[in-house]
Amino acid sequence: MLNNPAPVIYQNMMNAMQNEQENTKPVTERGGLLGPKKSMATKNTSALNQPANRVMEYMKAIQAKRQELKDNGNS
């Protein structure tokens, strides 16, 4: 029986963050008058509406702070 789901949830979120980093490719702008103004990759505003994605963003922000703290401590 799973008593504490926290490690599993945390690990899943970390995996999702890694997958997201791997899947995001740099967007190359296409020239020309008939080229699309915005690529489909930038149209992910609906993704931020998902609570799990927002949680991911919060986690990234806190992790960045922790990393900053570690870097300051080491130097």
Added chain:
Amino acid sequence: MAIPSKPNAPLLDGPIPGQNLTAELGSRPWQTPPQFTTVEEALDYYIPRLQSDEVTEQLLDVLEMGVPVTTVANTMQLASVMEGKHSVDVGMLVLPVLIEMIMLIADTAGIEYETGLQKDRTKVRGSLVSKALNRLQSEDGMEEEQPLEMEEAQEEIMPEVTGGLMSRRA
């Protein structure tokens, strides 16, 4: 409800019949609509509490005692669910942020803590050790008894061979 392994075995850890009727539906905090319905509202509730001096001191004490961060975070969200602050779903979503926040507080304070995330395979639970010992002892007992039985069986099966290789068997 737990199903007993044997048909007539007494069910000791289950609720008694009618226990669900001892309190009116909706009288418990977790049966009422939650106070915070979104992740942001829940985090607005948690983060100022975590940053307060009183809670921080208690949190650091608990972490220094060796309680994993994941256990602390899960206990916090579970308590809030029971108080009717937020739903279980919001609690699950808030958990990773709480874990990160607790680790940030501990890092800021400069204490060593156990995250509870990595599976430390070098540590073996005491119950597993005792189980393995019991199994080993029972196997040793069986091995001591087995050779005698085998020797007796061999004596019964194998007749005494007399004469050369080509001699007739009895």
